[in-house]
């Protein structure tokens with residue numbers, strides 16, 4: 001029996017989540033799409049130097065999906081076998097009434113169709129929302145912190161205050177949320193702190209993932225060239241201090257994990273630039289305007305907002321999703337070098353969501 005949607009978008013037969021006629025999403029390279037990352041807003045209360053330019057133009061409200069539309073879209077993916085939803089942005093927790101959406105999506109956890117509902121956040125609003133997140137079914141969150149130095153933090157985020165984020169982390173801890181810290185490795189900025197960050201996370205029981213700077217969106221000048229620090233170098237410098245044992249732990253995302261023998265904590269590495277992780281890619285990304293990107297590193301995208309708004313019935317939407325998954329490319333080809341000046345992909349990370 002055919003249990004998949006094939007590369008040309010034809011539907012298979014195997015049921016999913018009790019809806020026997022709805023096929024799973026399988027791309028042309030036989031990868032099952034089970035992970036949807038959703039950017040719920042392009043706005044943010046920070047302006048991180050590698051992510052945004054200082055003066056950003058944000059989307060007009062009419063173009064942005066309502067929370068009800070986001071719920072309908074995400075729920076359609078869940079009905080097609082998506083098991084993990086990650087809300088991101090921009091900063092997801094600055095979207096008005098976001099808790100309503102998180103609670104709505106939480107119903108899929110209750111009925112077992114969704115395995116995990118999670119967020120990537122800058123942590124600035126966690127003190128307000130940590131309890132609500134837990135109550136809605138969120139159990140793990142990723143919080144982005146690139147430095148533990150308040151001044152550097154203000155420089156990197158332009159508008160952020162480290163203390164506010166640390167208060168947010170304390171609230172998340174108290175609420176029972178498991179925390180993973182994301183740190184972008186930045187040459188000349190936090191490369192002298194990497195050991196401290198590993199120890200700080202180990203002491204608090206936080207998992208940690210280092211990320212390479214990716215060439216997404218124009219941020220001005222040669223900033224990324226200057227910032228780019230290959231994680232192979234990060235690993236090498238951490239190995240001078242720690243023993244990092246390879247681990248087969250996976251959160252369903254692209255990070256490769258090690259366990260730090262000295263701290264007992266997990267230390268992961270996301271290496272889109274130096275290591276191609278595309279062959280096991282199980283995810284697609286939805287923007288807050290309903291545009292589906294089948295690959296973070298490619299421009300090709302599918303508009304799901306038009307079919308969503310055209311009819312209250314999901315048939316058109318499901319057709320558009322099938323068509324899009326049938327076009328998921330094999331991989332990306334990011335390059336940061338001096339011959340290629342602009343970003344590999346013109347949209348910012350805050351549009352597609354990290």
Ligand code: SAM
Nearest residue numbers: 051089090091120121122144182213214349354
């Ligand atoms: N505002 C939230 C946050 O900062 O966690 C969620 C959105 S942010 C775009 C998601 C992640 O992408 C963050 O960990 C951020 O550090 C990372 N990021 C942003 N721009 C990046 C870039 N050009 N290269 C690599 N990582 C980037």
Ligand code: SF4
Nearest residue numbers: 044046048051090122
């Ligand atoms: Fe905002 Fe996150 Fe981008 Fe920083 S990385 S500007 S917090 S969206």
